[in-house]
Amino acid sequence: MSVFDDPGLFGRLWAATYDGPGNPDPAPAVDFLAPLADGGPVLELAVGTGRVALPLAARGLTVEGVEASPEMVAQLRAKPGGEHMPVTIGDMADVPVAGPYRLVFLVFNTLFNLVDAERQAACFRNVARVLTPGGAFVVETYVPDxxxxxxxxxxxxxxxxxxxxxxxxxxxxxxxxxxxxxxxxxxxxxxxxxxxxxRYAWPEQIDEMAERAGLRLAERYADWDRTPFDADSRAHISVYRNR
Incomplete structure (x- = not known):
């Protein structure tokens, strides 16, 4: 059994320094996600220390999280507003919540932390299970080079x-x-x-996982500012809709 089969490994090793210098400003992501929430409720997979979820909740939305690492959740709880945010401890691939949600999101390349192709596909299937009809699943990853x-x-x-x-x-x-x-x-x-x-994947491979789960690609951008995505883009923000 590999150590990477433990979904809480990353948080256990990195929680204490995760909010250190070098993390991207969450404000553009929050500005992008808030309108898609359509009033909520909202679920962040791998919510971590709440760097996106907490400012999104500050917009008046009901935001919940799934996180495999109690150490990460402890960091979230120590922040203003973090003590009240519902967080389920579990594997994000299982999406261990009932829903339904208007918006689910998974940012900062974290889809790739699922190091098995089947676990990535299971994540999409389980997101589709908890999304409302027409609800959005937003994924942010780099484009492998x-x-x-x-x-x-x-x-x-x-x-x-x-x-x-x-x-x-x-x-x-x-x-x-x-x-x-x-x-x-x-x-x-x-x-x-x-x-x-x-386990990295190209955008078209992620689209295939989404399609098999019953989700359709609705929008794709190169960044949170909605820069058009093209062949030279090094990252993508993809919005999938539940059918």
Whole structure:
């Protein structure tokens, strides 16, 4: 059994630093999502620390979350408004809530955290189950670029100080469309490992999963500002509608 079969692994390893510098501003996402909510209620899969869900709820919408990591939820609870947000602890692929919801969203490449193609497909099927007729499922991911993984392994130096050194290593399986990443820190206390994995997919493959689940692609943009999506876009915001 792989450690990546544990849906709470990411949060357990990264919750304490997840809201550190470098995260994108959630405001454009909130501005995009709020009108699609159509009054709500709204569900965020992998709600994490609530960086999008909490400002969306501040717009007056009823927002709920699914999150596999209690550590992430603890960070959410510590924020203003977080103590009142309903969050179900569970695997986002199972969508372990009843609904129905006018809007479900899954942002910041998190679909790819499901490292098995069938689990990704199950996520779409279960979202369709809890969406109202005509309800929206919004997915944000990067568009894979083969130039980013033109070799089987990659090594990056992340940080070097007088007290520690951190390197990041990737190993790619291009046939399976997966990679394993290991962030390794060496310091006076020893060696610290933070593993991570993804199964990436191209937009047309995500569309196929949606179609098989009974969802249709309604809109696609290159970013939250609704920049038109084209062959050079490095990311996509896709809006799928329940039939």
């Amino acid at each position: 083969p130039a980013d993984f033109d070799r089987d392994e990659q090594v990056q130096v992340r940080e070097v100080t007088e007290d520690s050194a951190t390197i990041r290593l990737h190993r790619y399986d291009r046939a399976a469309q997966t990679f394993v990443r290991q962030t390794v820190t060496f310091d006076a206390d020893g060696v610290h490992l933070r593993p991570f994995a993804m």
